[in-house]
Amino acid sequence: xxxxxxxxxxxxxxxxxxxxxxxxxxxxxxxxxxxxxxxxxxxxxxxxxxxxxxxxxxxxxxxxxxxxxxxxxxxxxxxxxxxxxxxxxxxxxxxxxxxxxxxxxxxxxxxxxxxxxxxxxxx
Numbered sequence: 001x002x003x004x005x006x007x008x009x010x011x012x013x014x015x016x017x018x019x020x021x022x023x024x025x026x027x028x029x030x031x032x033x034x035x036x037x038x039x040x041x042x043x044x045x046x047x048x049x050x051x052x053x054x055x056x057x058x059x060x061x062x063x064x065x066x067x068x069x070x071x072x073x074x075x076x077x078x079x080x081x082x083x084x085x086x087x088x089x090x091x092x093x094x095x096x097x098x099x100x101x102x103x104x105x106x107x108x109x110x111x112x113x114x115x116x117x118x119x120x121x122x123x
Contacts, residue, residue, distance in 0.1 A: 001039030002092065005052040008032045014065035014076065022104060023069045029076070031061050033084065034095040041090050052088060060084055073098045077116040085118055093119040 010033065013026040035052050043050035064080040081096040088094075099113040 001042070002036060003039065003042050004034050004036045005054070005057075006032070006034050007054055007057045010058055010061045012062050012065035015069040016071075016073065016076065016100060017104070018071055019104075023071070028101055029065060029073075030099040030101065031065075031080070032095075032097040032099075033057050033061065033080075034093070035084060035088055035091050036093040036095075037088070037091055056087065057084065060087060073100060073112065073114040074116070077114050078118075081116045081118045085120075091120070093117060 010031040012029050012031060014029050015023045015025070016027050016029065017023045035057070037052070041050065060083050061080060064076065064083055070076045077096045077098045080098075081094045084096070085091055085094045095115065095117045097113060097115040099111050101111050103109050103112045
């Protein structure tokens with residue numbers, strides 16, 4: 001057995017963009033995180049300390065978005081996935097999807113998204 005914790009719609013502000021002008025202003029990113037764990041990590045007896053703390057996931061996302069300016073969504077998503085994997089080393093897989101709602105290209109798309117999946121072998 002395995003289980004996953006999913007936190008969706010995490011809205012953070014980041015200096016993100018290819019051009020200097022684009023990175024000058026804060027932009028909203030919408031982030032989704034999946035953390036998959038082995039069944040023996042499941043907090044079956046209502047033990048908070050065994051569970052993935054949703055607030056910690058949100059805080060890590062916020063910290064990752066603000067720690068520096070990014071040219072690429074890919075760089076942000078990979079860094080966040082690595083940060084979450086380090087925070088929950090028993091995770092078999094960490095998935096981060098980052099969406100930028102305002103994309104400065106013509107014609108204008110609704111959004112641009114990237115998804116990063118980091119996995120480990122279960123032992």
